[in-house]
Amino acid sequence: MAVTILSSPFVMDLLLPFVLVFAIVFAVLQKAKIFGEGKRQSDAIVALAVALITVAVGTATNIITNLIPILAVGLVAVLAFMLLYGFVFKEGGFEVPKGVQITVGILAAILIAGALAYFTGAWAYLRDIVGGGSSTLITNTFFILVVIGAVIAVIFGGKGGEAGK
Numbered sequence: 001m002a003v004t005i006l007s008s009p010f011v012m013d014l015l016l017p018f019v020l021v022f023a024i025v026f027a028v029l030q031k032a033k034i035f036g037e038g039k040r041q042s043d044a045i046v047a048l049a050v051a052l053i054t055v056a057v058g059t060a061t062n063i064i065t066n067l068i069p070i071l072a073v074g075l076v077a078v079l080a081f082m083l084l085y086g087f088v089f090k091e092g093g094f095e096v097p098k099g100v101q102i103t104v105g106i107l108a109a110i111l112i113a114g115a116l117a118y119f120t121g122a123w124a125y126l127r128d129i130v131g132g133g134s135s136t137l138i139t140n141t142f143f144i145l146v147v148i149g150a151v152i153a154v155i156f157g158g159k160g161g162e163a164g165k
Contacts, residue, residue: 014055017064022051066119067112074111078104 005011026047029035035042054060081104086094117123 018055021054025050
């Protein structure tokens with residue numbers, strides 16, 4: 001692997017997380033208009049403070065640097081899906097159905113929650129609480145998710161059926 005300036009600890013552990021946190025917080029503040037319309041300076045100062053605090057805490061920076069590759073791979077997978085899915089539509093007619101959007105959103109939330117649990121150490125803590133190996137926790141988690149999915153399918157899936165008539 002070639003050593004570049006981008007792989008230096010200063011860039012990886014300080015600069016890139018700082019820029020990422022600053023940009024996200026600034027964008028959210030601009031969109032939400034918490035401080036009012038046209039208050040870019042206030043938004044920038046708050047975003048700067050949050051970004052500086054974030055990179056000052058090593059644990060937060062480690063979580064960010066571990067989480068970003070997973071999110072990037074997930075985004076590439078979604079992009080590849082959308083490209084392949086878009087081939088079946090005529091030009092300008094691409095529209096992702098609401099059900100697909102919800103499914104991708106739920107899968108993304110599960111992926112992010114799992115990655116956060118793993119990188120923060122919560123997964124090991126939960127495994128210790130359950131009192132078994134990781135296979136026990138995975139089995140129990142999968143079973144709970146299947147039960148929740150079945151309940152959701154029964155509640156929301158039965159609205160259009162007329163089998164009882």
